[in-house]
Amino acid sequence: xxxxxxxxxxxxxxxxxxxxxxxxxxxxxxxxxxxxxxxxxxxxxxxxxxxxxxxxxxxxxxxxxxxxxxxxxxxxxxxxxxxxxxxxxxxxxxxxxxxxxxxxxxxxxxxxxxxxxxxxxxxxxxxxxxxxxxxxxxxxxxxxxxxxxxxxxxxxxxxxxxxxxx
Amino acid sequence: xxxxxxxxxxxxxxxxxxxxxxxxxxxxxxxxxxxxxxxxxxxxxxxxxxxxxxxxxxxxxxxxxxxxxxxxxxxxxxxxxxxxxxxxxxxxxxxxxxxxxxxxxxxxxxxxxxxxxxxxxxxxxxxxxxxxxxxxxxxxxxxxxxxxxxxxxxxxxxxxxxxxxxxxxxxxxxxxxxxxxxxxxxxxxxxxxxxxxxxxxxxxxxxxxxxxxxxxxxxxxxxxxxxxxxxxxxxxxxxxxxxxxxxxxxxxxxxxxxxxxxxxxxxxxxxxxxxxxxxxxxxxxxxxxxxxxxxxxxxxxxxxxxxxxxxxxxxxxxxxxxxxxxxxxxxxxxxx
Amino acid sequence: xxxxxxxxxxxxxxxxxxxxxxxxxxxxxxxxxxxxxxxxxxxxxxxxxxxxxxxxxxxxxxxxxxxxxxxxxxxxxxxxxxxxxxxxxxxxxxxxxxxxxxxxxxxxxxxxxxxxxxxxxxxxxxxxxxxxxxxxxxxxxxx
Numbered sequence: 099x100x101x102x103x104x105x106x107x108x109x110x111x112x113x114x115x116x117x118x119x120x121x122x123x124x125x126x127x128x129x130x131x132x133x134x135x136x137x138x139x140x141x142x143x144x145x146x147x148x149x150x151x152x153x154x155x156x157x158x159x160x161x162x163x164x165x166x167x168x169x170x171x172x173x174x175x176x177x178x179x180x181x182x183x184x185x186x187x188x189x190x191x192x193x194x195x196x197x198x199x200x201x202x203x204x205x206x207x208x209x210x211x212x213x214x215x216x217x218x219x220x221x222x223x224x225x226x227x228x229x230x231x232x233x234x235x236x237x238x239x240x241x242x243x244x245x246x247x248x249x250x251x252x253x254x255x256x257x258x259x260x261x262x263x264x
Numbered sequence: 265x266x267x268x269x270x271x272x273x274x275x276x277x278x279x280x281x282x283x284x285x286x287x288x289x290x291x292x293x294x295x296x297x298x299x300x301x302x303x304x305x306x307x308x309x310x311x312x313x314x315x316x317x318x319x320x321x322x323x324x325x326x327x328x329x330x331x332x333x334x335x336x337x338x339x340x341x342x343x344x345x346x347x348x349x350x351x352x353x354x355x356x357x358x359x360x361x362x363x364x365x366x367x368x369x370x371x372x373x374x375x376x377x378x379x380x381x382x383x384x385x386x387x388x389x390x391x392x393x394x395x396x397x398x399x400x401x402x403x404x405x406x407x408x409x410x411x412x413x414x415x416x417x418x419x420x421x422x423x424x425x426x427x428x429x430x431x432x433x434x435x436x437x438x439x440x441x442x443x444x445x446x447x448x449x450x451x452x453x454x455x456x457x458x459x460x461x462x463x464x465x466x467x468x469x470x471x472x473x474x475x476x477x478x479x480x481x482x483x484x485x486x487x488x489x490x491x492x493x494x495x496x497x498x499x500x501x502x503x504x505x506x507x508x509x510x511x512x513x514x515x516x517x518x519x520x521x522x523x524x525x526x527x528x529x530x531x532x533x534x535x536x537x538x539x540x541x542x543x544x545x546x547x548x549x550x551x552x553x554x555x556x557x558x559x560x561x562x563x564x565x566x567x568x569x570x571x572x573x574x575x576x577x578x579x580x581x582x583x584x585x586x587x588x589x590x591x592x593x594x595x596x597x598x599x600x
Numbered sequence: 601x602x603x604x605x606x607x608x609x610x611x612x613x614x615x616x617x618x619x620x621x622x623x624x625x626x627x628x629x630x631x632x633x634x635x636x637x638x639x640x641x642x643x644x645x646x647x648x649x650x651x652x653x654x655x656x657x658x659x660x661x662x663x664x665x666x667x668x669x670x671x672x673x674x675x676x677x678x679x680x681x682x683x684x685x686x687x688x689x690x691x692x693x694x695x696x697x698x699x700x701x702x703x704x705x706x707x708x709x710x711x712x713x714x715x716x717x718x719x720x721x722x723x724x725x726x727x728x729x730x731x732x733x734x735x736x737x738x739x740x741x742x743x
Contacts, residue, residue: 239701240663240664240665240701241665242664243664249700249701254700318640322635322638322640325635326635327635327636327638327640327641328638328640328641329638329640329641330640330641330643331641331643333610334610334611334643337607337610337611337643338611338643340603340607340611341604341607341608341610341611341654344603344604344607344608344680345604345654345678345679345680346678346679347678348651348676348678416649500649500652501648501649501651502649502651503651503652504651504652504678505678508651508652
């Protein structure tokens with residue numbers, strides 16, 4: 099466990115070595131999908147997403163691109179996209195949040211400040227609570243948007259904002 | 265012939281000479297100030313000169329450019345729009361500033377025309393008075409933008425202040441060159457009698473003051489205060505309607521008065537009739553062409569670059585010109 | 601037609617407002633103001649302040665956040681003025697129809713404070729600069 103929490107010197111790996119390297123956190127993943135020769139999906143649970151992201155960023159040395167929020171009907175998902183520039187492989191960490199009533203996930207901006215804004219945006223639009231975020235303010239919804247209405251959830255209609263205001 | 269008519273007018277308006285007084289003395293002066301060659305004539309020339317500037321810039325950029333009536337239409341349209349005054353602005357200063365600037369440049373233009381066309385009138389104003397009045401439009405710009413209660417205008421005002429600090433020094437030095445060459449005479453009519461630009465120090469002085477005039481007119485490379493893309497038209501951002509029209513009129517008058525000042529002080533003035541008058545008009549057009557040339561071939565400077573340019577390069581050049589002029593005057597060397 | 605409208609037609613100064621556009625229309629507007637299309641022959645000039653403007657070139661579907669700001673810019677433009685809704689989003693919300701963040705197309709927002717506003721529509725995604733010139737000339741000729 100302490101192995102991958104250290105920052106290792108980044109050696110250049112080819113694709114085979116990259117896959118072999120992932121054995122380091124295999125116990126925290128629920129599955130690995132290789133949909134094409136430069137696209138990797140690492141599925142995990144929300145509780146393990148912090149550790150997996152830290153491994154990919156610090157141990158493997160991939161570059162953070164962006165994060166995505168998804169409202170799948172039975173759960174929420176947060177995807178973190180990393181790019182391994184040496185081979186051009188895009189690694190996506192797919193964290194699954196099963197609790198639909200109070201979804202939450204741990205913030206990765208403690209070691210990756212670049213993720214601060216995208217986590218604020220995911221919170222604004224989905225209502226997923228981001229634990230340990232240094233600066234959780236409203237980012238993308240307008241100032242007069244009612245609290246508690248998260249527009250990108252599938253069950254929220256477009257007129258929900260006006261109805262909440264009434 | 266137009267030049268003969270000019271002679272008749274100037275003789276008819278001279279104070280005290282009423283051989284065939286067409287109008288009374290006061291009406292003559294009113295006509296002089298308001299119509300010819302005061303306000304209306306200078307405004308017409310100024311807007312025409314503004315059109316020339318835009319048309320030449322367009323041709324240099326391989327495009328067609330605005331039609332002849334464009335600057336007149338611009339001013340007319342501005343008169344027809346409503347005038348909005350920001351709630352936080354200092355109302356009196358906001359409204360007075362363009363009027364003060366406009367009246368300043370109008371007095372300067374009237375003085376210069378009087379010195380050119382009517383040199384025998386006793387006190388037409390000397391070059392020191394002209395220098396003082398020339399500051400008025402820039403000062404009015406600063407007051408107007410400071411009264412605007414807008415951060416962009418404050419930016420513009422501070423840049424304009426720094427620019428004035430920059431170019432006043434070389435301008436005064438260049439005028440000292442001219443005064444030295446004239447042997448200490450200050451009146452505009454006397455200065456119009458000599459042609460300093462044909463000497464080395466006069467030429468340097470002319471070039472330095474040409475750049476200072478470029479900055480005073482607010483043309484590229486020195487249009488730092490009213491930069492459209494940088495500070496959203498800095499100084500004039502809150503002006504609209506008739507007040508903005510007065511600013512535009514002031515800028516048009518400046519486009520005639522300042523090159524005329526350069527011609528009077530450095531190039532020997534306009535003649536009063538005949539071939540000297542035609543030659544004088546050519547000199548005026550030459551100064552305008554130089555201004556347009558510099559405008560079209562240069563990018564805009566930053567304010568610190570502009571101040572350094574004026575103080576270091578222009579200041580040293582003008583100081584050298586003053587020394588050369590003093591040496592030339594002292595030892596009687598004409599071309600120095 | 602009085603002299604105010606006549607001189608307005610001869611010298612329309614434009615101010616560009618982006619109320620939440622994807623920037624495609626903004627790029628085309630900036631292209632329009634380059635020497636290649638030479639809009640200065642119509643007297644059109646880009647000004648840096650809405651107080652100097654006669655025509656507002658509004659791009660973008662008006663988002664909830666931008667709506668009060670667009671109204672403020674409109675109030676600061678001295679009347680008489682023309683509003684050009686440039687692009688499919690500005691004319692009729694385009695692909696953002698029924699979006700949660702949309703406060704309405706440009707005419708719906710502007711008519712909240714001025715039911716008699718003069719609004720001209722230049723559709724396209726983005727409209728070509730030639731289409732914009734044609735729109736401006738047509739709008740000015742019916743003023």
